[in-house]
Amino acid sequence: MASKMQVLFLAFLSMTSSFIVCQANSGYGYGFGWGSGGGNNYNSLSPYFYDFSCPQANDIVVSVLENAISQDPRMAASLLRLHFHDCFVQGCDASILLDDSAAFVSEKRAKPNVNSLRGFTVIDIIKARLEEECPETVSCADILALVARGATVLSGGPGWEVPLGRRDSKAANMLLANATIPPPILTAQKLIASFKQQGLDEVDLVALSGAHTIGVARCTSFKARLYSQNGNSEADVSLEKAYLNELKSVCPSSGGDNNITPLDYASPRSFDNTYYKLILGGRGLLFTDQQLYSGNYATLAQLVKSYADDEGLFFDQFAKSMVKMGTISPLLGSNGEVRKNCRRAN
Numbered sequence: 032m033a034s035k036m037q038v039l040f041l042a043f044l045s046m047t048s049s050f051i052v053c054q055a056n057s058g059y060g061y062g063f064g065w066g067s068g069g070g071n072n073y074n075s076l077s078p079y080f081y082d083f084s085c086p087q088a089n090d091i092v093v094s095v096l097e098n099a100i101s102q103d104p105r106m107a108a109s110l111l112r113l114h115f116h117d118c119f120v121q122g123c124d125a126s127i128l129l130d131d132s133a134a135f136v137s138e139k140r141a142k143p144n145v146n147s148l149r150g151f152t153v154i155d156i157i158k159a160r161l162e163e164e165c166p167e168t169v170s171c172a173d174i175l176a177l178v179a180r181g182a183t184v185l186s187g188g189p190g191w192e193v194p195l196g197r198r199d200s201k202a203a204n205m206l207l208a209n210a211t212i213p214p215p216i217l218t219a220q221k222l223i224a225s226f227k228q229q230g231l232d233e234v235d236l237v238a239l240s241g242a243h244t245i246g247v248a249r250c251t252s253f254k255a256r257l258y259s260q261n262g263n264s265e266a267d268v269s270l271e272k273a274y275l276n277e278l279k280s281v282c283p284s285s286g287g288d289n290n291i292t293p294l295d296y297a298s299p300r301s302f303d304n305t306y307y308k309l310i311l312g313g314r315g316l317l318f319t320d321q322q323l324y325s326g327n328y329a330t331l332a333q334l335v336k337s338y339a340d341d342e343g344l345f346f347d348q349f350a351k352s353m354v355k356m357g358t359i360s361p362l363l364g365s366n367g368e369v370r371k372n373c374r375r376a377n
């Protein structure tokens with residue numbers, strides 16, 4: 032009986048490996064991630080990457096997320112944002128998670144991130160549980176991708192199949208983080224250019240901006256709009272008046288730079304399409320949010336309207352665009368490493 036099982040298993044193995052070879056040759060390499068340190072040479076990502084080496088990976092991620100979000104509802108937003116800030120800087124390689132080292136300054140201290148990004152200790156908890164159950168197997172970059180989906184789903188948003196098999200970088204790049212993460216003062220044209228540099232188009236830009244349906248921003252991120260948008264002591268004309276006055280009460284003209292307010296005040300904890308509805312009424316919080324509709328760019332404005340009209344359409348496109356963003360320049364095969372601790376290279 033045992034030997035029959037072994038024969039069957041070997042047959043399965045040989046079928047599987049020829050399948051892998053076939054697929055790899057045709058450029059679709061399904062990485063099955065047969066355990067740790069096995070020198071995987073797969074040349075693309077696959078949702079099945081951990082099916083044999085760590086099938087419980089996503090369950091672990093989700094259970095830690097449920098706990099973290101129940102203690103701090105904003106955490107869903109903070110964690111979703113990490114994947115974006117990771118992927119826009121030398122690809123989705125968990126460079127965002129590295130602390131300062133002798134060799135480099137961390138991206139955490141870059142302008143778009145400092146005093147703003149959060150959630151690193153939640154990632155540490157997930158990584159520690161994964162190291163207990165499947166040592167040296169699940170990369171920190173893949174954790175960020177699974178976390179982004181988990182945070183979206185737990186907030187009421189769409190799910191998607193997460194391509195996996197990214198490896199982790201050995202270094203971070205603060206200069207690049209300063210340069211490539213878009214600041215909230217960009218015009219529509221410049222937002223499009225910023226996303227285009229990452230291989231993302233206008234549809235991706237509008238759909239991914241919908242992540243601002245959850246979470247908050249500090250006054251410093253939008254204060255110029257309230258008091259002196261063009262250095263002329265006038266508020267941004269695209270900002271609806273009653274909303275402008277409310278924001279002024281949260282953010283005084285001097286001080287209060289770290290006060291926070293929701294990006295989508297209508298439903299700040301629920302992943303839905305109200306973000307777009309607010310923008311239609313001049314109630315986008317960031318200049319860049321409002322630019323999608325008020326930036327004299329018809330393609331973007333039309334997309335905002337269609338997502339405001341049809342939440343299902345937004346959800347479908349958000350899912351597709353998250354997969355696309357999640358595949359920006361991954362480290363594959365024997366490039367990079369699987370970090371044991373997400374905060375430092377091995």
Ligand code: HEM
Binds near residue numbers: 108215242243246248
């Ligand atoms: C389109 C260009 C984007 C710009 C200019 C931008 C800018 C910002 C800024 C300035 C904040 C507030 C930070 C602070 O004041 O501390 C913020 C928050 C946030 N961003 Fe974006 N963002 C963009 C795209 C995205 C994308 C693509 C995602 C994810 C897919 C995302 C997810 C978030 C989330 C969830 C928050 C709230 C975080 C929290 O509450 O901790 N953003 N963003």
Ligand SMILES: *[C@@H]1O[C@H](CO)[C@@H](O)[C@H](O)[C@H]1NC(C)=O
Binds near residue numbers: 140145
């Ligand atoms: C990036 O931005 C930070 C924060 O504003 C600044 O201190 C740092 O000098 C910048 N780093 C580089 C390498 O440009």
